Amino acid sequence: MMAGLREALRQDLLVGDGAMGTYLYQMGFPVGISYEELNVEQPDVIRGVHRRYVEAGAKLIETNTFSANREKLSKFGLEGDVEAINRAGVKLAREAAGDRAYVVGAIGSIRAGKRKNVRTADVEAALQEQIAVLLDSGVDGVLLETFYDLEELLLALKLVRRTSDLPVIGQFATDGTGSTQDGVPLHEAFLRLRDAGADVVGFNCRSGPNGIMRALEKLAIPDGLFTSVFPNAGMPDYVDGKYSFAAAPDYFATSAQRFADLGVRIIGGCCGTTPEHIAAVASALRGYKPGSEAIAAVKPADVSAAVQVTAPPAAAAQGNTAETGRPAEPSILDLVKERHTVIVELDPPRDLSIEKFMAGAASLKEAGADALTLADNSMAVTRMSNLALGYLVSEKAGLRPLIHIACRDRNLIGTQSHMMGLHALGIDHVLAVTGDPAKFGDLPGSSSVYDLTSFEIIRMIKQLNDGIAFSGKPLKQRARFVVGAAFNPNVKHLGKAVERLERKIEAGADYIMTQPVYDPKLIERVHESTRHLKVPIFLGIMPLASGRNAEYLHNEVPGIQLSDEVRARMAGLEGETGRRVGVEIAKELLDAAMSYFNGIYLITPFLNYEMSVELTRYVWEKAPDRKLV
Structure with a gap:
């Protein structure tokens, strides 16, 4: 009983x-x-x-x-x-x-x-x-x-x-x-x-x-x-x-x-x-016997300490554009043909304050980042408009914005309208992604639209470049979007993932950005599996902030897998120690990535932009001595 x-x-x-x-x-x-x-x-x-x-x-x-x-x-x-x-x-x-x-x-x-x-x-x-x-x-x-x-x-x-x-x-x-x-x-x-x-x-x-x-x-x-x-x-x-x-x-x-x-x-x-x-x-x-206390309060780890960085190299030279009257860098497609090129991701804020975000953008510009990429309400969590922040990044920090476009939040009408606004602002580099389901974000009562797949949104954006609206009607101008696609190499069957990637390129993708990779051997496998492709690949590197961050990414975030070695090195580390070791691991991964890829995609954890600044500078310290395989 x-x-x-x-x-x-x-x-x-x-x-x-x-x-x-x-x-x-x-x-x-x-x-x-x-x-x-x-x-x-x-x-x-x-x-x-x-x-x-x-x-x-x-x-x-x-x-x-x-x-x-x-x-x-x-x-x-x-x-x-x-x-x-x-x-x-x-x-x-x-x-x-x-x-x-x-x-x-x-x-x-x-x-x-x-x-x-x-x-x-x-x-x-x-x-x-x-x-x-x-x-x-x-x-x-x-x-x-x-x-x-x-x-x-x-x-x-x-x-x-x-x-x-x-x-x-x-x-x-x-x-x-x-x-x-x-x-x-x-x-x-x-x-x-x-x-x-x-x-x-x-x-x-x-x-x-x-x-x-x-x-x-x-x-x-x-x-x-x-x-x-x-x-x-x-x-x-x-x-x-x-x-x-x-x-x-x-x-x-x-x-x-x-x-x-x-x-x-x-x-x-x-x-x-x-x-x-x-x-x-x-x-x-099995066999666990609880104590008499319901729970004891545990204080979260201190994450306020900043990673120390070294002096940056000189910023890349800029050209001009008569259309906007603003200085503009060459396309990342042009840059990556000639040298290592660094794209850094910095998450838009979840509140109305942009001071830290803009400080990060300015520091990354000074460190020599070639573009700042901004997610589109990643993980279905409401954040400030990446279109608005992208414009501010361009105007105030002088750094090229690369805007993510998710299929989740906008129907066909809203997506074309969004793209037209980007064109008017002179923002022409975008990344087309599916978007995480709204049901699991901070406003779960909202709807996931998904009028388009990631393949279809690539095709539709490139259609604007031909001067044709989503409806098929002709436009008075042609857009000039450079469209990227996402690639997850952290899968059991890499060959099938590459086949999916080939379909995105057939749809019109101009470049590829990968999920973060934490294994040098996988970096080499990605190179061997994709070297036949005719578009550049930006290899994703995300420094880990703590042992808990490592376990969360490995076990809960789709598309991210950490090697056993990396998890062991990060185990139990928190605060400044965790961030320091996370940067050390990221530098080792950069050593491997830069041997095979000109494109580097640095992903900033928790708006800790100091970590990405240090890694950007590390790329420029190592780049002169690097030759592609």
């Missing part, structure tokens, strides 16, 4: 289950259907997923009812089936769990971060209806998950507490910042949830283990609360219309041990996780 869930939490650490929706997607069920309807339409499938998680070691499983409320089900014409779907969800979970796992009724946010999309009265009515059915169906507790606002989570908690004393778990979606989306500091939010009757408070979705770990480390958990974490399997990738996730089961196992050491009492997985992830977590935590 199992103890009650509340008593189990006092005595032990519980392994939760993993994803339902993304796992069904991996099984072949398409996006755009109601996964909750499968409770009644294909019960064997749902029961089977639950059973796999229990067999993997989960001691707490969630009902497949995350979106089984009237508001969400109405999109599929199922608003009249709330009771049937929720009751079936509890029944299937209970059948799979038997006496081996607790069953909690899963209830998701209705607003999902959209502040005014549903009236509060409608939210309350929909939550009340679902809560009543789940409680009446015999769950062991209630899981309120993926809430962005404290207001809505408190409302759901109070509705449960009106009629039930069952344990309640309340979870926010976080990107590692210290506040809820409605602006309440997390410590205060946790206090208010405790006072309203929550037993467990934690985080799920939106972030992988690294982001949730950062959020926890900034917190002192109030007395009387346990914590829970259900991270995503890293950031999702979106290639050829399919989603995939980066974090492997062994990384989840290591992260689970760290969460346990922080006092977390329930550890499971969210989007992208599978029974294999949960089996790894269960194995890693």
